[in-house]
Amino acid sequence: MPVSDEWPERDQWIDKRGTLCPAPVIALARAAKSCAVGEVVVVLADDPAAEFDIPAWCRMTRNTYIAAELQDVGSAYAVRINEG
Amino acid sequence: MVQNLPDEQGSAFAPTPPGYLDALGGSPMLPAATSARHAAENVAWADPARLHHAGRTAGLVLDSARASIAGFLGVRPAEVHLTSSVRAALEFGLSGLLAARPTGAVALSAVEPLALLEAGDHCGREVEILPVDSTGQLILDSVPDKPTWAIACLQAANPEVGTRQPVDELATLLDPHGIPLLVDATACTARIALPAGWTALAVSARDWGGPAGVGALVIRQGTSWVAPRGSERGWLGGFPDIPSAAAAGIAAETIESIWEPEARRAHALIARIRAALTESIADIDLVGDPDDRLPHVVTFSALYCSGEAVVTELDRRGIAVASGSACVADTERPSHVLAAMGALTGGNVRVSLPFGCTDATVDHFIREIPDVIQMVRADAGL
Structure with a gap:
């Protein structure tokens, strides 16, 4: 996982490649529960819906969507956790 | 089959089965x-x-x-x-x-x-x-x-x-x-x-x-x-x-000469569904303009749900709806409309009232949908 490992400020990363939505979003929500405020979670996913549903999750749950980075397979989505 | 005749409208509309809420997918001819x-x-x-x-x-x-x-x-x-x-x-x-x-x-x-x-x-x-x-x-x-x-x-x-x-x-x-x-x-x-x-x-x-x-x-x-x-x-x-x-x-x-009163009736029924969804289900993205809209359409997406699971469970309970989620679409891509709006695409439910849709069908949907979402979410184990 070359790029996600190097993602700046990364505190946790979750590899959900090969799964379909809502699995990546559910994994993100689970990870968020164990995060301290301000931590950054990176989700790796190759389901095309993740591109829309991870930013939407951030908006709906008041977390901060940072950026996406295209990988060889799928994309890495970085999210800053704002609440427990 | 029980005919789902509208309560007060005339019989110019062809009846649809009770629970049918997918007018966009097709309706019987008059x-x-x-x-x-x-x-x-x-x-x-x-x-x-x-x-x-x-x-x-x-x-x-x-x-x-x-x-x-x-x-x-x-x-x-x-x-x-x-x-x-x-x-x-x-x-x-x-x-x-x-x-x-x-x-x-x-x-x-x-x-x-x-x-x-x-x-x-x-x-x-x-x-x-x-x-x-x-x-x-x-x-x-x-x-x-x-x-x-x-x-x-x-x-x-x-x-x-x-x-x-x-x-x-x-x-x-x-x-x-x-x-x-x-x-x-x-x-x-x-x-x-x-x-x-x-x-x-x-x-x-x-x-x-x-x-x-x-x-x-x-x-x-x-x-x-x-x-x-x-x-x-x-x-x-x-x-x-x-x-x-x-x-x-x-x-x-x-x-x-008959569509305008029917449109007013549909507008009120959809307003009722929108209000019920907001009240009864947490973590949903209720999309589209609440008022300046087609009278008979409402779409929402629920976090942590698969659209396919929601549509299938509703069908099991006698309610027919559509979904813009990727798992339900022919293209295996989520709805380009939801994507362009920045809306949640997963767990999507599209309701569209056929002409003559009864209050009973709308009530049935309002009664069942919170339980269906809760059931599908339970599988996520959150």
């Missing part, structure tokens, strides 16, 4: 249209271009259907060109308007039907996609001061999320530059008063209780456009399906 098609099948089978008696009879039935549809739409019969679907109408509209305008880009809102977006991609012109806001409404500020487009395309309302589009406002911006506006009115006829600012208008007879196989392209008189070859007697592309055209014409005549 009984008057079914009768008209059957009658026309016996007399209007010949080629309307022929000079013999059978041909003339077929031609008269086709002309009459065209006149009825024109009357319903408030346009001249000569402006109405019938065809086999709204998709064909849009494609003929786009290609015909472009053929008369040799240069310039095609501008389309990001939430136009996929068929039109694809036609834009293949028309050999540059394509400019105009953005929408979080309700799905075109951002008018994205229109340049001096647009040089050959044509612009904007739907009257989005069939998926219901939001009405600023068609007349866009037309006002385009008029000084002589840019024609192609308006897709799918899901809008017999549901809302159509905007006036179009140059060309595409409609589907299934929306007004007619058959699925009839669409129409209405071209404003005096507009430069090139009709597809092989079009005659007001039917674009191929041999006309005159019995279906006759059904579409009678459906238009029948629904003209």
Whole structure:
């Protein structure tokens, strides 16, 4: 996982490649529960819906969507956790 | 089967089964249209271009259907060109308007039907996609001061999320530059008063209780456009399906005087569903304009749910809905409309009320949906 490992400020990363939505979003929500405020979670996913549903999750749950980075397979989505 | 007759409306609408909430996916023809098609099948089978008696009879039935549809739409019969679907109408509209305008880009809102977006991609012109806001409404500020487009395309309302589009406002911006506006009115006829600012208008007879196989392209008189070859007697592309055209014409005549009260009733029922969803389910993205919308449509997405699981469980409980989630779509891509709005695409549910939808069906949905979402979410183990 070359790029996600190097993602700046990364505190946790979750590899959900090969799964379909809502699995990546559910994994993100689970990870968020164990995060301290301000931590950054990176989700790796190759389901095309993740591109829309991870930013939407951030908006709906008041977390901060940072950026996406295209990988060889799928994309890495970085999210800053704002609440427990 | 138990007939789901409306509580107070007359019986001009064909009943749909209890729990049927997917009017966009299909609705039965009006009984008057079914009768008209059957009658026309016996007399209007010949080629309307022929000079013999059978041909003339077929031609008269086709002309009459065209006149009825024109009357319903408030346009001249000569402006109405019938065809086999709204998709064909849009494609003929786009290609015909472009053929008369040799240069310039095609501008389309990001939430136009996929068929039109694809036609834009293949028309050999540059394509400019105009953005929408979080309700799905075109951002008018994205229109340049001096647009040089050959044509612009904007739907009257989005069939998926219901939001009405600023068609007349866009037309006002385009008029000084002589840019024609192609308006897709799918899901809008017999549901809302159509905007006036179009140059060309595409409609589907299934929306007004007619058959699925009839669409129409209405071209404003005096507009430069090139009709597809092989079009005659007001039917674009191929041999006309005159019995279906006759059904579409009678459906238009029948629904003209009854759709408005039905639309008001649907608007209130959808408002009730929207309020119930907000109250009874956490973590949902209830999308589309809450008020300035198609009366019969509501769409929402629930976090941590698969759209497929929700649709399947609702079906098990006797409720039929659609979904824009990728797992339900034919394309394996999530709805481009939800994506363009920045809405959640997973766990998506689209409700569209058929004509004559009963309060009981809406109540049934309102009663079941919180439990269905909770059940599907339990699988996520959150």
